[in-house]
Amino acid sequence: MKLNFDALIIGAGPAGLGAALSLKENGIDDILIVDREDSPGGILLQCIHNGFGLHRFKEELTGPEYAERDINLVRERNIDILLNTCALDIISEENHKTVVLLSEDKGLLRAKAKVVILAMGCRERNRGNIAIPGARPAGILTAGFAQKMMNMLGHPPGNEIVILGSGDIGLIMARRLSWEGARVKAVIEAQAYPGGLNRNIVQCLHDFDIPLYLSHTISNILGAKRIESVEVAPLDHGVPAKPEGRFSLACDTLLLSVGLIPENELSLKAGVILDPATRGAVVDANLMTSVEGIFACGNVLQVHDLADNVSEEAACCGKSAARYLVGERVKKREIPLKTGNLVRYVLPACAEVGKEVIVSFRPISPAQNVTLVIKTDTEELLRKKERKIFPSIMHRINLKQIPENAAYLEVSFVSEEK
């Protein structure tokens, strides 16, 4: 098999597929996509609920339908996908990267590519990451694992369910399980506000009268072989209440929906520097990482809440990787992007003056009636009223041209009173 490529893309989810399509559109033909699963589409294949594609296709699709549109395009354009293949390592060499692949059919491969695009997606935070005290019986699963068992293998996880964390996957699973006849007894959320989108609170919890306990946590897990109950504690400024203030919920299954972490172990092996806020790569405006020739897009770069945004980011990534491949590497002066008031992170880390940049950022906490301000050291580039902002909603703003004289860019949410 051919082992030299212009671009090698790791991951065939919406990010990897989108990047491939964009590369092709921008004149790059010599592409290989690798994916560890036996079919392309990534995590979308297990997200059988609707709500995908509102922005991109102006219709409401399910995850598999959304994935299929990209898969069909990739097939029509004859872009190669090597399935059942894991990338083990990326080694930078003089004029290329060697990507070490472990393929079920072809064994160990050392593929060479001028450009590598990281599109590995993210993984779920689990019990260990949040150190829930208690026993270690069966029946404690991440929401995404339960979703996979149910929607891909046809096995529901249990009958009496408690969900920790109000992330969107957990909410979607609450509805899915309720429709299937399970009893979802409660969703417990440590924050004072939901982790998922409001629409999911309504259609996944309110529709089924599932109580949502905000500012609560699970303070103990009981059960020897299978989980039997959880102890729920109200939180006062993050501190669990005394035992008398706690209550118990009987259950046979505990689902954890406590956040997603970009899957960057491979990136670290390649020497890519990560941003502690996003846990994804530090990238420039072209979505190139700290290692020249390695780009990143999608949930491996920053956890998105909409697949549509992943596709958009992937398209930008493919385009700039294509430009890099044809030798457009002259950089104008780069300026840093800074986080201002109420902003948790801003991506990319820097931008080029005189050029366009798409800025992604998230608020640090919910707020009402604020003004989004994007400014340089000398002038305001954008001012926009926001009635409500939520950490669960990512903002993406396209700045057409950064002023030539700018020293930096700052994004902030300013309260109106000021």
Place this chain on the structure above:
Amino acid sequence: MNNEYDVLIIGGGVIGAAVARELSHYKIRIALLEKEFDVSFGTSKSNSGIVHAGFHSMPGTLQAELCVEGNRAFDRLSEELEFPFERRGSLMAAFSEEEIQILHMYYERGRKNNVPYMEFLSQDKTLEMEPNLNPDVLGSLFAPSTGIVCPYEFCYALVEDALQNGLDLFTQEKVVGVRRGSARSVEVETEKGLRLSGWFVINAAGLYADEVAKAAGVGDFEITPRKGEEYLLDRRVSNLVRRVIYPVPTPTSKGLLVIPTVDGPVMVGPSAVDVESKTDLGTTSQGLKMIFEHAQKMVPSIRTSDIITSFAGLRPVATGDDFIIGPTKMKGFINAAGIQSPGLTSAPAIAETIRGILLKEGLKLEIKPDFIARRRGILHIRKAVEDRDFDKVEDAIHIDSGYAKLVCRCENVTEAEISEAVKRGHTSMDAIKFMTRAGTGRCQGGFCSSRVMKIIEKETGTPLEKISKKGPGSEILLLPFAKGKQD
């Protein structure tokens, strides 16, 4: 089935396993009874994996004698049985003049216990050896013979070798009755009604050894569970320490350790809290807080955000605190009870002690000429992947194409390794995890669990809904549901 044995061993923890392997050298019939779904599923599974040098124990105790003797056996055993073992050495780190004085006391203890090559290290030398230690350290006691081992694989390896040499293993058989049988034999009955008889019975029932002894009518001791919580850190911070780091013990506790593991990740713990229940295996928020406060005193860069998993184990502490090893008033019924730390280290020496007792008690032991001393370990590719030694991975794929199918990507475990573990009789998710490390990494099985389940299904024909974490009652999926997808 022939239910008559020469020796019945109750308990498939590391002690029962070591005794079984030791006795399988001889032309006798042996059976091992374990109440759990697999061996090593009790106290042994939460062992810290330290092969102690032996300077902690009071001179003159059984613990002191057997620990040092057991420690010596590990080089040979790990070579014969191919389980991971490394003599990394240990430092007992002192942070005050007073603690320096106490180091001297442990040095004396170690010397009396015949611990080899101990030495005092200056502050500079200590920090040179372990640069991540708190720079406030004043000095340390270095014991090069301290080792680290994979506790489950040690246990599995012992049992696998004993099986090759004719051991009969009965899992999920909880002993409820021990009585005098015909002639001078002892009869053992399990909860499910299995009856076996043997000339000798070895009570290696761990936390439940007092109950087994009571059932035999020789219950003159109690076992108190003492809980130890442990926290495993991300592989990313594996290089925090190279050696086992002990604090200077307080009068009540050996203290909280920073422990490198043979698999790479660092572990901190274990706490030591007496608990009421023999099934109280829960971790606690107090335990977490306490362990990290202490660990951070020794290695300041340890972070709770690096925890990838936690667990708790129960040490079987017998009345009198020392090991209880020896014959009882019931002829043929021999205790190997109260085996708490340094129990795993002592296991090989305990097994030899038991053999000696059996000889003395009249069992005829004749060496098997065809004894198979070698147990083959499972070939893992994790290390080769980490070291970028990909030729080794290619070699493995040439031997078995299953090595090209990556199942657990956090720990780089392939289908070949998991299939082999299943073929060796480990058919629960926990046992696969212990045997291959699949699911022990930072994603904690989020990605590989369903794949491991499918491999177990393929190898054993067990339907997915019957596959469990640690035996019946702990199935991963609960069926039947409100409705049946299957019909």
Place this chain on the structure above:
Amino acid sequence: MKKELICINCPMGCSLEVTYDAEKIIEVKGNDCARGKDYAAKEIFHPERIVTTTVCVKGAPIVVLPVKTEKSVPKGLAFKIVQAASKITVNAPVKAGDVIIRNVLGTGVNLIASRTVERD
């Protein structure tokens, strides 16, 4: 009558304050766009949802096939539709959009496949 709703049309999730009588909506406050008004009317008088679930599939590399109602259906029927789907087994190949149950439960809406699967 007054009711507070959260619009589910888009991720904004506007909080709506709806005033209505037995037949019609009198006023909707709090909506950022026109879709909020339509949503309020539907949600008060005929709440509807798209239902997604799976059916068994034979002769394919996968064992369950995702399906959805082509349009939204009365909210109260969701559970019954999922139950009806659970009794269905289809044979591969199936194309996304293929009808799995025509006019499911008399709603006038088809239950359709939402993924294409080839034969094994």
